[in-house]
Amino acid sequence: MSAATVPYAEAMDRYEPVIGLEVHVELNTLTKMFCGCATDFGAEPNTQTCPVCLGLPGALPVVNGKAVESAIRIGLALNCRIADWCRFARKNYFYPDMPKNFQTSQYDEPIAFDGWLEVEVPASDAGEAFTYRVEIERAHMEEDTGKSTHVGGATGRIHGADYSIVDYNRAGIPLIEIVTKPLTGAGDRAPEVARAYVSALRDLLKALDVSHVRMEQGNVRCDANVSLMPKGAERFGTRTETKNVNSLRSIERAVRYEITRQAAVLDAGESILQETRHWHEDTGITTAGRPKSDADDYRYFPEPDLVPVAPTAELVEQLRGTMPENPAERRRRLQSEWGYSDLEMRDVVNAGAVEVIEETVAAGATSAAARKWWTGDLARRANAEGVAVTDLGVTPAHIAELDALVRDGRLNDSMARQVMEGVVAGEGSPTQVADAKGLELVQDDGALQAAVDKVIAANADVAEKIRGGKVQAAGALIGQVMKEMRGQADAAKARELILSALGVEG
Template sequence: MSAPVLDYDQTIEQFDPVLGLEVHVELGTATKMFCGCPTEFGAAPNTQVCPVCLALPGAMPTVNRTAVEYAIRIGLALNCAIAPWCQFARKNYFYPDMPKNFQTSQYDDPIASNGYLDVDVDGETVRVEIERAHMEEDTGKSTHVGGATGRIHGAEYSLLDYNRAGVPLVEIVTKPIVGTKASAPQVARAYVTALRDLLQSLGVSDVRMDQGSLRCDANVSLTPAGNPVFGTRTETKNVNSLRSVERAVRYEITRQGAVLVGGGTVKQETRHFDEASGTTSPGRSKETAEDYRYFPEPDLVPVAPAAEWVAEIRDTLPELPWLRRARLQAEWGFADKEMRDLVAGGGVELVAATVEAGATPNEARSWWTSYLPQQANTRGVALDELPITPVQLAAVIAKVNGGELTTKLAQRVVDGVLAGEGEPDEVIAARGLVVVSDDSALQQAVDEALAAQPGIADKIRRGKVQAAGAIVGAVMKATRGQADAARVRELLLATVGGAADGNG
């Protein structure tokens, strides 16, 4: 595929981008949408299936009440109206990885509609209007074997895993997002980021984009600048990272601009985003709603959530994550940059829990933005997946404050906890990680270090106090890092000073 002939700025000069974002979120229920099969991620293929989700003859579905509750929570948090009555529908087209060859979804009657989500883009608030949030089921997973790209074209054969078929989904669809001009890619990313944070705070999903729990379909079209008529849109499917959402939108804007300037027409189609190249490629021609041949699902009764139940759910909604972050920042006294770094690293709630367990905000932030992210990177896991709890970290911090551990020793204790060696006290006992606080032992170590480097004392006496670092380092090495460096320095200066007095 040839590269775009326009750069991004040139495209924006001539065209106005129009966005539409469809986000699919897998709900964190214990069982599937219409049966009792478990939803645990990573199970052996085709082990979490039953006659209902395999669509065997005579199997009858039933609605998962928790999934409905989660859908209502999402709708309320997005300022949507909750339908007093809604129903499921069959969405028909060829699904190679859906056993029944149709998807049970909602069409005319979504559970939630007409909401909005305000997002921050470079200090400005952009309101993204929500068309609908509706319930449906996920498809299975196809693995194409033998090809170079992992896609069906060129593959020797395909494997189907139906474990995911029937997992509860809520699809959140925006209204057309207009007026964003050059900031369109950033708006798309900011919206998905805010939505992810909101869903996580609601406790309805783990929102793991890397595992497919949250997936974004990005619709993009261009219209000549100032023209109110929308152009033909493309839908880039299943974009699975925040960075990729921004990159996919940006690329599609430049690609479509190049097509239009070159005299071509944009095809209404699905497209695939390639992470490595940052480009999109054609998928299939995009169907219209009529092509899906929707009709009411005959095997499921309508859903009619009582107003009292909806009110009860509304009362349980948590503080919105961006309002919570603003409040915590004020309480902790963090600078804007400190808070941005903490948010970017995914450490806000970890710091909050560590502070709740007794640490100061600055102590907690220091650990969760420096040493522990290094350990997470080494292990290739997210920060909140490290095998150490905020309570355990707060206990380590308390021992540092109490003089039982130095910072270096504390890091070794944390290493032991991360290695699965037990609670902090157990690691300290097993590894013998105690501060050497006996002045006589420290004095002996200082004397031995001075004897080994006799010139250091003279340098200190001549005012080169920085030379003390060599002796302090030698003592720390001799005590395997278990000495209090500040106390060692005090003893060293007193020893050198005393010797000077004696020579005088």
């Protein structure tokens, strides 16, 4: 059942939101954090396990060196200080998907700490674009849990389920948890800041190539902490933690909903319960989970089976040398090189087409043609079919080849779309499809002039309007010429001949 809420604008009139974000990132290492089991997504349940990740007696863990290097690179990208000595701890709690009854994590000695990330918050109905500096508390190493599936019942959760099954394939997969300091001062833009931060973080992780960053597969999951304090107050309110939100849109919606729900509770003179909450994508609400534990409840103590991690200064500097260009700076550079407007670049980013356009331009296409295809016809087709635009079977080389055919004068835009249909259908390269379909602009000026004369003669009234100064009316005649030539005429050339025949300057 949905809790009472107040309109968002009213909540913002009386309260200041404070948010904190904990982002869990699954690393893309080939093996798990403390054992040699594979990490392939979608494997048959419980086929990627061993005594170590199942927590069997006598099994001893060994730290995954690649995961440590990935953690350091993430810390460097977040402008963190890298610890020269840190260690793992046992976080003790019971849950069916925790085979050891504790999680091997880091507590008071994380590998990276005291960082920051500049986040660009795009313009929206709420206001103009701005930059927000997110302060990073820590980025620490740990292992993922298994996956519980609760069968039966109406909610898919353990309460009311007929039974539960557990898949331990995910147990032990390397995780980096990135924790922000409290984010204040964003006012009514706080939900947008939360979304923009996770989006920027995802882009950064993708550029680092340390995670598959597929939120729908749980590679990146966000816990959103939200609290409210009355305007003018200095003490933070009691927070709730909405767990495992796994899409950018849902992060913004979940934060916004919690603000409206908490405002209603406080307006009624009641207190906020410190608890975890579940996000429901279908209804757009959160519901209560369990009372939120404090650190003391987990009985942290140093992991006795693992030696401390002590990265050398030489290793840190070596890894610093592998850092990629910052994604935001890269986008600004590419936008300048491609000559895109802010709106055009925003559409490219929203379509997830930055990389594929970069590859297409590198293959020889113009930046305008690359944007037109990847964010236009192909994007619409991909949305209709529910697939990624890069899964349509069209490559950057195809777009570059098709663009060359248009620029060389063999095809017009209409023909190019027909060719693209054939490429998507798997009929071959653009040139092969054009050849097979007999698509080629008529180069015979005499045939085109004859078509123009015929169309002018058949549309004397339109021709007279053009002579009278309504040059835009030439579009109707161009259409007739294209029909006469079965679509195999150059529209620009047809326009030129029409205006010349009528004694009008273009």
